[in-house]
Amino acid sequence: MKRFDVIVAGGGHAGCEAAHAAARLGCATALVVTDKSSIARMSCNPAIGGPGKSQIVREIDALGGLMARVTDRAGLQFRTLNSAKGAAVRACRAQADTIEYEEAMREELAATPNLSIIEGSVRNILAENGAVRGVALITGEELSAKAVILCTGTFLNGLLHTGLSQTPGGRIGEGPSAHLSDSLKNLGLHLGRLKTGTPARLHKDSINWDVPQPQPGDIPPPPMSFFTKKIEREQLPCHLTRTTARTHEIIRTGFDRSPLFTGVIQGVGPRYCPSIEDKVVRFPERLSHHIFLEPVSRHNSEIYPNGISTSLPEDIQDAFLRSIPGLEEVKVIRYGYAVEYDFVPPTQMYPTLESKMLGGLYCAGQINGTSGYEEAAGQGILAGINAARKVRGEEPVILPRAQSYIGVMVDDLTTLGTEEPYRMFTSRAEHRLVMRQDNADQRLCDLGRRIGLLGEEHYQEYLERQGRIQSLVKRLKGAFLNPTPETLTLLQISGLPPVDMSIGIAQYMKRPDVALKRDSVFGDLAAFDDTDIERAETEIKYEGYIARQNRWIEQLGKIENIPLEEKMDYGGISGLSVELQQKLNKVRPLTFGQASRIAGMTPAALSILMIHLKTRGRNGG
Amino acid sequence: MILDDTIAAIATPVGEGGLGVIRVSGFDAHRIAAQLFCRKGGKPGDPLESHRLYFGTLCGSAGPVDEVCVVYMQSPRSYTRQDMVEISCHGSPAVLRRAVNALLNAGARMAEPGEFTKRAFLSGRIDLSQAEGVIDLIKARSEGAARAAFGLMEGGLSRRIEAVRQKLVWTLSHLEASIDFPDEEFVTAADGELRRTLTEAARRLDVLIKSYDGGKFLKHGLSLAIIGKPNAGKSSLLNALLEEERAIVSGIPGTTRDLIRAEGELSGLKVELIDTAGLNPSPDEVEAEGIRRALKAAETADAVIGLFDGSRPWEKSDTTVLETLKKARLHLAVINKADMPQRIAWPDAAISPVHISVKEMRGLDPLLKKIAAFAHDAENLNSEEPVVTRLRHREIFCRIAEDLRRAAAEVELGRELAAASVWDALEEIKRFTGESYTEEVLSAIFDEFCVGK
């Protein structure tokens, strides 16, 4: 029998990060994938990033993970969303060349020491004395390991729907993992069912490109990774077109054969990423929905039409696509479909992503009820880190809500669970102004280095940048503007508002109409790159807000971090409602803060809990 | 404090009375009470039906204690939402003590001050501000205070704040949507509308904040100094307002030499009236001290009445009275002796005096109304508007109003900034309702209670 420290099942976005992290942290790691050629496949849209998501990608980068680096290698268009809004909510989004993305990821994994990639399909989890001991493959072969991370995405009992016809599968062209679901149930894990969908893929040459409106990338393209100097390759445009009243009419004629509306699909779909048939029903007043036509790769002719995911029958798909301006003659390469799949409701996990039921078993990615590559990758890296640390006998890493979006996501999942595919939004993070995509390095590089995932070279690069930013901030805070004729002229030339008396530069910069510019009154900025300048500006402009949020975080911290015993039996606490006792026993929060966020928690219940803790402490447990 | 034990306490004031009531709340309330109670024709331990009045005997270990009426209120239909029992005994301190001891021996614990109401709050039956209303109601010393406290307890203020909260949630959803869905086309409210909503919400809080000055007087009462030259009728006015011969009245100028403080209720408002020595321009030594005290009282009182003698011409000492009066934030000029030929020439057009005659008891009603208006905003008098009576609330509302004004300014600056400020305001609202609290805040509030409530 082959022996490993860590086995990762599934080579999607979660699996890649998990395997890379565990292997880099020194564990003999096996990445088991059904099909080596499907590693890092983008099942749906060819894009990475966006609000809430780019923050996660940057966090992965700061911890030493792969997604941002690989995106920069494979991107074919880069944009900053919300660029007109403040730094806290700006978000990079990259269109990825999906073929190059898979290639680049395979290269990264191949270059990772301690990592073996094994082709095979995991059928069973092997357990002994309440702890995992390995996996059995479909072929009957057994692999042994001290920790197993499941990253099998939409494959557990996957069922694909197009119209009323159904095919078992995890993704188009790939079979489902049926036995694994049973294995998990036999271990005592409880499973739920969700659904998601994807649109048809269109042939590039069948589209009339004169009609849709081009959407170019930003110049210069903003890289996703902190450690990418510059993106050199030429960018491709996306295009914008829209559905018409006729489109909606055709869609309605297919409702009687829609698996969604005829009750064939039982799983709950993502509310924030509805299918086009859902949109037509839910927003009857809207006569048109926009569609982004996104190139899938430089190396094929596929176009991904973003905004019209569907599981309607093929004839309806053909008809409604052709009612869209520019798509009159369109040729479909693959029809849209919906996938229904089992997931492991994540309240069964600790915030380390280890399952409470079985020591050493971790779940990450869509299997935990999330949706999206970034969400999957963020969990993957955390699970990989924790599995490796467990094997090595080190303390687990739990990311606080106030430090990262990954922390927010994992706390939400493990504390509240989810009823629908969970997607990240910036509004899920209460500390948004201090958790920006631009300062993810400041938040997590130290941790990444300390646990050994972030390379020394990158860490030095981070320290240098941090040093430059701090010196610039300090310099700006110490400088003054005086309304001398020379200064006033300079201000006018650089398009900045005048000053009428002596004012601190930092103070001046807090005005909304002032931006930190080169070749102006802010002194010699030659030693700083554009990122440094932007970061220094943000730090000064947001100063008051950041101070406010930090105070708040500090106040919260007092209660937030009071530890709760993992093994505590909440059934024994009288005064707590039975419902809450059960919830607490299910979630088994690790801190008081986590307990306070459990749905239905009341101030009363919290104070009972607090008393209980205190009295137990007094009686020596 | 622990919620899972059973507490008991005497709920009525100590002293002889027709009745004395004992309350029991908690998981074992029914068991403990039933075990000690023997209804007419029944036996100890018979279960009690909820919300029914029973008559029988309460027995301790040393035999019968008293003939009592007992009501069992099953959870959640009770004051604390826990199982509760109320026992009405005869109101003798000795009997009540014995009855409570019997309950304690049977397993109950003596309740801490305010613990019943704290349980009602912690069980979610009332919010924190309503619990504060309960204390205020118990302590209300005037009709107005009782009315304000009842409003608070019954949730009038909470509802006002809930309305504000809903506006903020609406605003926040628009702010957040435009941040999280930059590519979506759905229309979020325009900057102008968001700004208006925020400013409007801030204004609603301003109204509440402003009501505090009056609300404070409603709750704690108002001190009112009467100043004027000798013989103006100050002591007479005091007596008339109190409807009691409290101060000596005489035709001899300089009758009152020291401050006279007397409490009364005027138009539902608790008022401490302060009669003072007349401001004699050429005083003797004792008078001089009296005048010093009079001026000091005018300075420290919440409100000042300047009393003038209408039957006499304007004199230099009247000018002193007028100047002193104007220094007080709340003041009233009153001209007395309207029953006599008027010789006074009123010198200040900015102040319009009230005319009265204490002798004939004329003009006193309008005067009382004006005094009451110190506590209510004149136009709000007797209206249903909630009044803020607690400093804690006022401070929270000030912070919310500030958050919202800042948010309104930030809508155009950056919606993420405005969103942060609205978050702050929502957190403050949680402090008001007690959804988020610290142990110190709770103790500070519930320590004000007496035992048994």
Ligand SMILES: Cc1cc2nc3c(=O)[nH]c(=O)nc-3n(C[C@H](O)[C@H](O)[C@H](O)COP(=O)(O)OP(=O)(O)OC[C@H]3O[C@@H](n4cnc5c(N)ncnc54)[C@H](O)[C@@H]3O)c2cc1C
């Ligand atoms: C049809 C469809 C539509 C989607 N629509 C959206 C959308 O609109 N928006 C959005 O944000 N996200 C969407 N996604 C989700 C997105 O693709 C996933 O969230 C993301 O890829 C999840 O990553 P993962 O690593 O958890 O799993 P996946 O990327 O699904 O990877 C799972 C991997 O596990 C392997 N595997 C499965 N079972 C086994 C086994 N037993 N043994 C070994 N290997 C196994 C598979 O071969 C695959 O490599 C969609 C996905 C699909 C399939």
Ligand SMILES: Nc1nc2c(ncn2[C@@H]2O[C@H](COP(=O)(O)OP(=O)(O)OP(=O)(O)O)[C@@H](O)[C@H]2O)c(=O)[nH]1
């Ligand atoms: N005609 C008339 N006489 C009044 C009226 N009010 C008071 N007096 C008389 O005025 C005299 C003085 O009244 P007090 O109330 O003692 O006056 P005071 O202002 O307290 O006087 P000092 O204590 O000496 O400063 C008494 O003889 C009262 O009867 C009034 O309305 N009309």
Ligand SMILES: [Mg+2]
């Ligand atoms: Mg007098």
